[in-house]
Amino acid sequence: MKYMIVLLLALFSTLSIAQETAPFTPDQEKQIENLIHAALFNDPASPRIGAKHPKLTLVNFTDYNCPYCKQLDPMLEKIVQKYPDVAVIIKPLPFKGESSVLAARIALTTLARSSATVPRAT
Incomplete structure (x- = not known):
């Protein structure tokens, strides 16, 4: 039972950290798209x-x-x-x-x- 509680706490703490992490900025997303496009097509x-x-x-x-x-x-x-x-x-x-x-x-x-x-x- 203690193992299950620790596991659930770890899961929820990971989820809260993921929500706090800022997503890529629009400029970063565009740079990523350009890198992928270049790798695929050029x-x-x-x-x-x-x-x-x-x-x-x-x-x-x-x-x-x-x-x-x-x-x-x-x-x-x-x-x-x-x-x-x-x-x-x-x-x-x-x-x-x-x-x-x-x-x-x-x-x-x-x-x-x-x-x-x-x-x-x-």
């Missing part, structure tokens, strides 16, 4: 296919060892071919373990080394 290390100046940009988070991700890749290629104003940015998200991390590293290293010969965007 990262030169992220593979990209499709239009160079697209009207619509899709960001695809993928794991090279994920079977569902592999099924999506041909669909994204078809979208880019069918709609010339669309671009796809690929963001490796290795969630299936160490082999996924290795696959992502190999893919990004290969792209970086052959960027002069690999078409990036049309």
Whole structure:
């Protein structure tokens, strides 16, 4: 019973501290949004296919060892071919373990080394 009381007191004290903490200022929120936007859409290390100046940009988070991700890749290629104003940015998200991390590293290293010969965007 004492354990439960201590646990509840700790929970409520944490909640009151969270309420007292000031949220981000509007300027800070805008800076955070700009950082996220730059990381998603302007990262030169992220593979990209499709239009160079697209009207619509899709960001695809993928794991090279994920079977569902592999099924999506041909669909994204078809979208880019069918709609010339669309671009796809690929963001490796290795969630299936160490082999996924290795696959992502190999893919990004290969792209970086052959960027002069690999078409990036049309």
